[in-house]
C-alpha cells in the first residue's frame with residue numbers, strides 16, 4: 211500500500227465509509243483495508259452525528275430511540291439552561307390577554323384561551339358572584 215492509499219483510508223473512514231466501500235474506491239482488497247484499520251485504530255464506526263450531550267452540563271444523554279430528541283440529562287438542567295437563556299424562549303408562544311375578572315392584561319404562555327390572569331381571579335369569578343350559574347349547585 212502506498213502512503214496516499216493509507217491517507218485515503220483514514221479520510222474515508224472519517225467520512226463514515228465501510229471497509230468494502232473504501233476498498234472499492236481505492237481499488238484495493240477489503241482485507242487490506244480491514245487490517246490497516248485494525249492496526250491504526252480506525253475500526254470504530256465513524257459517526258457524523260454530533261454526540262448527544264446535555265446542553266447544560268455536557269453529560270452524555272441516555273438514548274431514548276422512541277422519544278423525541280432529548281437535549282438535557284435532567285429536569286433541573288433543563289430549567290437551569292432556560293433560566294440562563296431567556297432570550298431563546300419562543301416569544302410567539304405568549305399571548306397577551308385580558309383577565310375576565312380583574313381586567314388586568316397578562317401574558318399567557320402557550321394557551322390563548324385563558325380567561326383569568328391567576329388562579330385567584332378564577333376562584334373569584336367562579337365562587338364570589340352568587341354561584342347561580344354553577345352547575346351542580348343544590
Ligand SMILES: [Zn+2]
Nearest residue numbers: 264267283287
Ligand atoms: Zn445536564
Ligand SMILES: [Zn+2]
Nearest residue numbers: 309312327331
Ligand atoms: Zn385577574
